[in-house]
Each structure stands twice: as structure tokens, then as C-alpha cells.
Amino acid sequence: MAYNFKEIEKKWQDKWDKEGTFNASNDFTNSKKWYGLIEFPYPSGQGLHVGHPRSYTALDIIARKRRMQGYNVLFPIGFDAFGLPAENYAIKTNVHPKITTEKNIKHFTDQLKSIGFSFDWSRVINTTDPEYYKWTQWIFIQLYKHGLAYKATMPINFCTGCKVGLANEEVVNGVCERCGSPVVQKEKSEWMLKITKYAQRLLDDLDDVDYLEKIKVQQRNWIGRSEGAEVKFKIANSDEELLVYTTRPDTLFGATYMVVAPEHKLIEKLANRITNLDEVKEYQNKAALKSDFERGEMNKDKTGVEIKGIKAVNPLTNEEIPIWVADYVLSSYGTGAIMAVPAHDTRDFDFATKFNLPIVQVVAPTDNSNVELPFTDVETGVSINSGFLTGLSVKDAKQKVIEYLEEKKIGEKKVNYKLRDWVFSRQRYWGEPIPMVYCEDCGWVPLDEKDLPLTLPDVKDFLPGENGESPLARHTEWINTTCPHCGKPAKRETDTMPQWAGSSWYYLRYMDPHNHEALASKEALEYWSPVDWYNGGMEHTTLHLLYSRFWHKFLYDIGVVPTKEPYAKRTSHGMILGSNGEKMSKSKGNVINPDDIVNEFGADTFRVYEMFMGPFDQPASWSMDSIRGCFKFLDRVWHLQDILVDGDTYSKECEKMMNKAIKKISNDIEDMKFNTSISTFMTMVNEFVRLKRINKAEFKTFLTLLNPFAPHITEELNEIIGADKPISSYEWPVYDEAKTIDEEIEIPVQVNGKLKCTITIALNEDDDSVKEKVHKAIDDKLDGKVIKKEIYVKNKIYNVVVK
């Protein structure tokens, strides 16, 4: 009988669908729960990408294993359906995003089901469903009420293509992450979320979660904590002060000039004393026209203008030093002004060299040798030419100078973060409306919670406004409302939320997706929290992961969720590349469509191949040849039924292999080493074929182990061999450690570290007996050389050193 995967897969998928086989239990008395989460897809018009199933299959394997281990498993799926592509498509074709989204979700659902994932389809969520975004809006209102959402006019990244404000995270190399158009700076009034208030906790609590180390590193870098000091510099002959932030207060004696960012307020304040105001203004204007990217481009010559007419006073040396304006100082970090220490900072050094500014060395290596400047080593440095700091190590000097500054009230210890507040407004239609109303008398007022959801009005015209206004801004009948506070006429916010909003809390909704009273019930949250294992792409480590941790911590603070962290464990999969090793894209013509693969080889082969491709966390190139090998493997598995013999226990010749395999595969799955699990399966099949027999007990265990990887074929074979219940209801096989150990082993014998031969010994054979065997084997190969030393590592290796 041939392996008819089409028939088999359809049969089991229909059965699972009809019976809801994999729905998580709502019985919370079962204390053993496991919550596995994959990043829910954006239902794009292109359909499922072959990259999605890599992550989904991996967690599906773990979820299926957990069920067999007796856990109540929650393994949900949903759709992150707000976003630009549907809206851009609507602009082009005038098809409402709601229709496109619905169609795409249908398509995705069919595709996902055709691969046999054990998702709980009774819990599907969709971020564009008013019943869902009602709670997204509710969270926003809570943020607002707790002072974490505020409106600010600030320069934002404005995409000239999408005509929309972008978060810093969405700007890549000066262009829009989505459409590739240039991004310029624009002043706009935007809703902001105060993620910076949580910076320290987002950093600290990384110690309590099990994330891949590289994910933690990226989060830490993104938060970018640094310790230093703020120092006040007096402006000579004035009451004004210039506040700077520095991580090297120990180098204060070497500060030979100051630099302020072009946007710094000092220039305005002291405008009447500046003798070259025109020149300074011209520089400011030029800087304003440059994008952040242009300003930040490396290896570019530093530019700047001295602000003449005013001087700053170094608080330690009392020397008057010049003040410059230069765009290498950013207004958005620290205080927007720096003290420049050219001898010990490469940027200041470049600038000082270009403009002939004095360079004073104040730190030297411990041995006081001459070094090339700038000398930036903080580990070995010792203060010199620094008054009361001279002779101290960098660390001690920092400590001492901060004490001094604090005592004299001219400065204080200060921690800074690179993390910025989250720009939360989007001038777009296809997003959650921000549930805020502006009243002339009351200012910004949140909607009453009982009036949620604030639904997105149906519009016919999706073009953004000329000035980057939201398409909703043209909808006067929707905009005009009454103030929830005083009842007077008022206007709605027309901006919508970014795509990150809905995905910042979706894992909570899965716990109780049909709840009308709350985002999820207390019981469900208590029972299912936290997510036990979350797998997703590295591209989401700095944005989505950080945002959702922030929202979660906030919800924890206001008593909504029971845990500090949303995800106990986070892993990450490597990207699937085209067969040419490049990222799959339509323009490169190297896109593989999952439907074609499922059609030609079947879902089981597709799953096995994606797991066999290579190490899970590393990128892998698609190979049509390799996938045939996986099909061949399953075909061999199918034909094992032809050599099936009776037997209720493992046969003598296979007992060891079976026990070893259970151990290896069980461990491999936990370590996400799926590729070596599959090698183990292949080795087993080769052995059964070589022996021309497999007994029932062996086959049953084999099928159970393979079931999470290839669920359809294994269920079918299980039925064929007369099982009375499906594998998904079996217990995960256990092994007997004693039966994984060989009592007779082969060990290598080396002479001077080079392999000469191998000998067979009993496990734990006594050393003298082993020695005797070794000498019998190699004594005639020594060419009369003298044995100097013999090393025997028990049961491992025997090495003879000769001369």
C-alpha cells in the first residue's frame, strides 16, 4: 500500500477540527498547566510564509509532547490584523481593509490547518475585532489615568512615503522600515507612552526570566543604561548655568570646551549676548533640515560653530572655556549639552583636532607611560593633572568627584537611559481609535469605560491628509461628540494606535478570549499566567518584546495581572532563506509557497523538513533536494507496517536502541535540537529495515515519539496496527536509564595521542585487565620505543606515551 499523504492528512485534520481535539481545558483544578505561545501572524495578502511554520512546528512539537506528559496545554493562535499593508491596499483598490483582512484571515486559517498544528481553534483572536480592541482601548485609558500616556509636541520621525509618524524603532538607516521612503523630522502633537518610567525594572527583571542570552543582551543594549553625573557649569558674567551629563566626571579637569545641541535653549536665552548670532542661527537651521540619519552618519566630518560672546566656567579649574554648538551632540539624550574632554573621548578628540581646541590629558596608564590620545581605557587609567583627584584610579576618582560635586551642590550622580518614550500616535485609518476626546474647557478627557469599544467608523476614502493628518480627520460626524466630563461639544482624537498596541497584550486575551466583563477573568489569569514558553523572531526582541513587557508590568502594578513578567521563557528561531541563501522576496523570485510544499509532499514532510534543516536558532536556506530526503524517510516509516511482527515488549536486539532513543529525543525536544531528533528517527528506521522486523511494542513507541513531528502519518499507522485510541491520548514514553548503558564497549587506544586501534572491554572492566588488552594490541607497533607514561580514562580512552 502506497503512502497516500493527501488522504491521510485530510482525514485526521477533519477529525481534529470536528472534535476540537486540542482545545485547552477550562478546568482550572488541574494544576499542571503549560502555556506555549508563538507570535501571531499578520494576515498579509501573500499568505503564509514558510518562515511561520518553523516557529509554529517547533512549539507544536513541544505542545503535543506536553499533552502526552499530562499537562493541560494552552497553545493558541490569532491574528494581528491592524496595519499598513491592508490600508495601503485599500488606498490603491478602494477595498475596505475589513474585507481584505477577513479574506486573508480565512486564507491563513486554511493554510495553518493544512499543516496540522494543534492550535486551540476555539480561542482565535483578531486584534481588529471591536470585542478585542475594546480592551486595547481600556488599557490605554488606564495608562492615561495613571499618568503614563501624555500628549507632547515633539519632533517625530515622519515617513514621506506612508505619510505617517514612526517610532524610532520603525526607522531603519534613515528610511521607513515598511516602505523604504526617506524619513524626515516633523513637529507634531502626539500621544506618548512613558516607557522610560519602567526602564530600570525592564532591565532588572531580565534576571528573573529564562530568555536566550542574546535576547537579554539586545534588550539591555536597547534600554542603554549608563551611570554618570550631571554637572552645572556657570556661564561667565551671568546667572545662567549649563547643565551637562557625563559618564566620566573623573575627567572634569580635562574639560576644555562645551558643546550644546543645535536645539539647545541656551542659545535663545543668551541670544542678546552672542556676538555671532547670525552664524549660530544659520548652523541651527542647517541642522534642522538634516534628518536624524544624516546627522548621525558615521565617519562624517564633525561640524560646529563657536558661540562667541559667552563662556562657561569649569567648576573645578575655574577656567573660562568656550561654548560650541555642534550636531554631534543630540538634544534628545542627557541634557542636550556636554563638557568636552578631548583627551579621553574619541568624538571630542576629533572635534578638538579639527577646530584646534586645547587637549589636556588628565588620565594616564597605571605605569604612567606615554599613550596616544584619545586614551579611553577606564580599566587601567589613573588620574593625573587633576588636583585632588590626582593619583586615583578612574573608579575611585569618579566616586570622589561625585561626592565633591554633591557637597558643593554643583552636580550629582545621575543614571541615564537610551530608551525613549514610545510615540503612540499614528495618522492612519486602520488601527485602534485612541479613546480620547478634546474639550475646550476640560482638555483631554478619556471616554467613559462603559462606552468602549470606540469603534472605527466606516469610511470610503483612506488617503492620509496632506499634512499627515489621519484619514479620520475628515470625518466630522464622527469627530464631533460631547465631552464625557462636562457634556459640552468636544472633538475626538483622530489618530489611531500603532500596530504594536494589539500585540502588547494578546497573550492575556487567549486565556479567556470570550470574556465581556474584563480582558480576562481573574481565575483564568491566575491559572494560565505566565506564558511558559514564547518563541518568535529576533526582529521582535527590541520592539514587541519590550513593549509587551512594559504593558504587562503596568497591568501588574494596577492589579490586573498576577505576575511581574509576561513570558517565563523566550526562544528564537532562525530565518528561512531562499535556496540562494538570500532573504525570500518577490523581487528576487526565491519565494517558496507553503501550499505547494504541502501539496507535493504533504504536511508531515513539510514539518519534518523544517525541523531537519539545521539548528533551530540559526538561519537556514531552503533546499528542494533535502525535502525529498524527508519524504523518503516518512515513506520508509510508512512501510515499516510491512515488516511488523508481534511482541508486547521490546526485543532483545532493539531494547537498548529504544531506551536510548526515548532519552535522546525527549532531551532534544526540550533543547530545541529537532534536527538531531530526526537523525535519531532515521537511524532507528535504518536499523528496523536492516533487521527486516519491528515488533508492536517498538512500533508503538516509535510512533508515539514521532507523533509530535509528523502527527498525521503516525495516527494513521497507529490505527492500522489496531490501536483503539489515538496517539494524542497516549502517555509520553519513558526510558530505563539502566537499559541505555552498554555493558560491552569499544574504546580507542592511542599512542602519543594518535589513534592506533580500538579494543573491546566490559563496562568498568578493571584497569589491569584493560592494560593487558592494550599491550597485547599495540606492543608490536612500538618499534622498540620506550613507554614513558600510560593514561587510562575509565571507559573512555587509553593513551600510551612513548619516546
Place this chain on the structure above:
RNA sequence: GCAGGUGUGGCGGAAUUGGCAGACGCACAGGACUCAAAAUCCUGCGAAGUAACAUUCGUGUGGGUUCGACCCCCACCACCUGCACCA
């Protein structure tokens, strides 16, 4: 520039973490089956070398530690991924 990662046959990759390098798969070659092809099955497959053994070389490069190194240490090269004038 900083941080992290990777480098092993023709290719994808294994290696119990310091102990027989190349498991498993692909490709390739030979054979069986077939009128023939495909599929399937069997055998071989790092390089040099030999009739065949033997032997030598071999995990990006150069050095080191060790009885023994893909694995540890030092220096370097190449590629990938983040971040990037963050004071």
C-alpha cells in the same frame, strides 16, 4: 566603532562539552530489480597515497596549554545579525 554570533567533506549539518572528527540527510558513483525508465533496495563516498593494506595530512589562519584540542587560552582573517556621534 561597540555588542552578539558563525566558520567542520561537493552541500545541509553531527560530535555525550577536552577523549575514535564527519552521525543523519542531500548530491554523486557502482550494483540489484526492470524490455526500459522512475521509484525502491544493497554497496561505496574528506584529501593525498597504495594493486590492496600501511602511512601521512585534515575542523577559517598563526601561535599556546595538554598524554590528548573542532572544543580551552592569546593574536588575527572572513562572513552574518543587532546597535550606532547615547557624552
